[in-house]
Amino acid sequence: MSKAKDEILHRIQSALKEVPADEKREDVAVNREYIQKGNLSGEELVTLFVERSGEYQATVKRIKKEELKDEISKACDRHKAIKMVIPAGFKTDWLPDLLEPQFDDSGAPLSHDELDQLDGVISTCALAVAQTGTIILDAGAGQGRRVLSLLPDYHLCIVREDQIVETVPEGFAGVSDQVKKEGRPITFISGPSATSDIELNRVEGVHGPRKLDILVVGG
Amino acid sequence: MSRQTPTFQETADAYLNNTQLRENLGHATHTIRDKRADIVGEMPDWEHLREAGNKLKKRVMRHLDSYLLQLEASVQEAGGHVHWARDAEEANDIITGLVKQQQVDEVVKVKSITTDEIKLNEALKKEGIQALETDLAELIVQLAEDEPSHILVPAIHKNRKEIRDLFREKLNNKELTDRPEDLAEAARLYLRKKFLSAKVGISGANFGVADTGTIAVVESEGNGRMCTTLPETLITVMGIEKLIPTWQDFEVFMQLLPRSSTAERMNPYNSFWTGVTPGDGPQEFHLVLLDNGRTNVLADEVGRQTLNCIRCSACLNVCPVYERTGGHAYHSVYPGPIGAILTPQLKGIEDDGAASLPYASSLCGACYEVCPVKIDIPKVLVHLRGKIVDEKKRNGSLKAKLDPEHVGLKLMAQAFKNSKRYERAQKLAQTGQNIFVKDGKISSLPGYLSGWSAMRDLKPIPKETFREWWRNRNE
Numbered sequence A: 001m002s003k004a005k006d007e008i009l010h011r012i013q014s015a016l017k018e019v020p021a022d023e024k025r026e027d028v029a030v031n032r033e034y035i036q037k038g039n040l041s042g043e044e045l046v047t048l049f050v051e052r053s054g055e056y057q058a059t060v061k062r063i064k065k066e067e068l069k070d071e072i073s074k075a076c077d078r079h080k081a082i083k084m085v086i087p088a089g090f091k092t093d094w095l096p097d098l099l100e101p102q103f104d105d106s107g108a109p110l111s112h113d114e115l116d117q118l119d120g121v122i123s124t125c126a127l128a129v130a131q132t133g134t135i136i137l138d139a140g141a142g143q144g145r146r147v148l149s150l151l152p153d154y155h156l157c158i159v160r161e162d163q164i165v166e167t168v169p170e171g172f173a174g175v176s177d178q179v180k181k182e183g184r185p186i187t188f189i190s191g192p193s194a195t196s197d198i199e200l201n202r203v204e205g206v207h208g209p210r211k212l213d214i215l216v217v218g219g
Numbered sequence B: 001m002s003r004q005t006p007t008f009q010e011t012a013d014a015y016l017n018n019t020q021l022r023e024n025l026g027h028a029t030h031t032i033r034d035k036r037a038d039i040v041g042e043m044p045d046w047e048h049l050r051e052a053g054n055k056l057k058k059r060v061m062r063h064l065d066s067y068l069l070q071l072e073a074s075v076q077e078a079g080g081h082v083h084w085a086r087d088a089e090e091a092n093d094i095i096t097g098l099v100k101q102q103q104v105d106e107v108v109k110v111k112s113i114t115t116d117e118i119k120l121n122e123a124l125k126k127e128g129i130q131a132l133e134t135d136l137a138e139l140i141v142q143l144a145e146d147e148p149s150h151i152l153v154p155a156i157h158k159n160r161k162e163i164r165d166l167f168r169e170k171l172n173n174k175e176l177t178d179r180p181e182d183l184a185e186a187a188r189l190y191l192r193k194k195f196l197s198a199k200v201g202i203s204g205a206n207f208g209v210a211d212t213g214t215i216a217v218v219e220s221e222g223n224g225r226m227c228t229t230l231p232e233t234l235i236t237v238m239g240i241e242k243l244i245p246t247w248q249d250f251e252v253f254m255q256l257l258p259r260s261s262t263a264e265r266m267n268p269y270n271s272f273w274t275g276v277t278p279g280d281g282p283q284e285f286h287l288v289l290l291d292n293g294r295t296n297v298l299a300d301e302v303g304r305q306t307l308n309c310i311r312c313s314a315c316l317n318v319c320p321v322y323e324r325t326g327g328h329a330y331h332s333v334y335p336g337p338i339g340a341i342l343t344p345q346l347k348g349i350e351d352d353g354a355a356s357l358p359y360a361s362s363l364c365g366a367c368y369e370v371c372p373v374k375i376d377i378p379k380v381l382v383h384l385r386g387k388i389v390d391e392k393k394r395n396g397s398l399k400a401k402l403d404p405e406h407v408g409l410k411l412m413a414q415a416f417k418n419s420k421r422y423e424r425a426q427k428l429a430q431t432g433q434n435i436f437v438k439d440g441k442i443s444s445l446p447g448y449l450s451g452w453s454a455m456r457d458l459k460p461i462p463k464e465t466f467r468e469w470w471r472n473r474n475e
């Protein structure tokens, strides 16, 4: 054991002299009386997510599954984005013909400099939290490495309606296995990059994607 | 005694006289206060969340040794390295050593109060390593080789023309206009190059999870994601009190923090990483666990709760003393009510400056009401005042009895005996301050505030501050 570690642990033990030696962690009771699971479902839940994520400066649109290809095309057009990063595991039959997809896979990952030059990224997500308008990425299929949704200036994110949960506790629970079993990195995104000014109004940010579009896809 | 910091009273007066800064600060704190109240108000279970947050932290503190060992094991299992630092110097040595191993002379940094506390940037500089701050406001302050003027708004004393001139000179961009968009873009491009070439990133940690080894950084601009994702090596400095027991406990703290801090349902970006992920992000991860006085705080049964703090700054924004005196008066990287209780415990009450801080309060209790982890700041303040008086009596002289601080405590104690009288004292303190503030010049304040009389000159504040400019530029 390092000397520093030894000494810090020793300091802690003598600081906690009054704590009974047989006290267990759980003996300090924690009441989880706060709301863990929401009670919204279906339409109400989707509506809440759309409303809350739209309050940050993200563009949010509800679409049907068969419109997906067309809507991706329109969104990219709007941002004049052609060279789009496509994470490993993203369904290629959703991709419009006019895009120049830049595939990132573990065999041949795009370099940071390459990513910096591209127009944007299209990704899916792991979950979305309605209460806070948050998208959760877990580096799974269709999302890829963290850097993919960070360096390009435009992020188009596809959220399936059945991925929306209501509360923050449900959000953390939903990716807990990915962390515990696989140690995957988790990223919460709530609106585009922003900087909070003195009034704490969000204004456009300096880093990270400055434009965020969300397509909420129904059955 | 060496390196005594000036007392709160010595500096506060200058701020009381600085109308511009006071107005900016007043405006800022009021706006944040109102927004926080709204966003907290929409949570029917807020009190349950606070209670759970308090108890989780209490659990951690009472079993801190076992939780730290668990965290260490989890991080190591996930491929990270863990270092222990007894004090600032030891932490700085560890970090400088790690950076030198990578043979670089520049690192990118995301703002962290803990690294400010240990003066990491200075330590790196001594070894020829430049630590580049990447928050926009921090960058401006750093390029200007200035001191932050405020914890929430570090560049409050710079207007857009000054920023343009600064960027023209330092970023070598001669054509730059003072259009806000152009300035923001200039900073983005400058930092982007740095991010892309950085080999080492340094961050603080908002939370560390004992059972999974996960570290969390909570931020807005995206520079935190850059620093923790792009470099090959990541070094994170974490105070030993930042622990939470399990991954599940984020469900409490990640509701409490954003709403209390920036008054948002959720801040733009939260990064959670667990050791090293092959093929994704830094492939070398070092976690430096810092004591630096925290175990002293732990040893005081009343003061211990100070370690619950999740650095949301809600207590600053509701504090009438902070609002009127500004962050500098606290002479610490931790200003406001939390600074008034944390600094003297970290530094020790032998330091006159630190020992003056527990008197920088009218004990109105607003800080306790907003604190998301229910730290009873007034109680700790009164407790520390008692300790300070005892200490003075012990070392000292009869004079200690006539010491204004001692008198202040007595007044407070009298006021406490009788709640009517206490309320009157509150009123007196509050309206008293207003009256004196309107005068512009203050030579004395009533009652126990009369210690605030030292005079100091402050740089004049430009007409339009950086933050005003930032806000107005979209209009």
Ligand code: SF4
Residues within 6 Å of the ligand: B260, B308, B309, B310, B311, B312, B313, B314, B315, B316, B338, B367, B370, B371, B372, B373, B374, B375
């Ligand atoms: S002490 Fe202040 S900064 Fe710390 S958690 Fe409480 S309100 Fe937030």
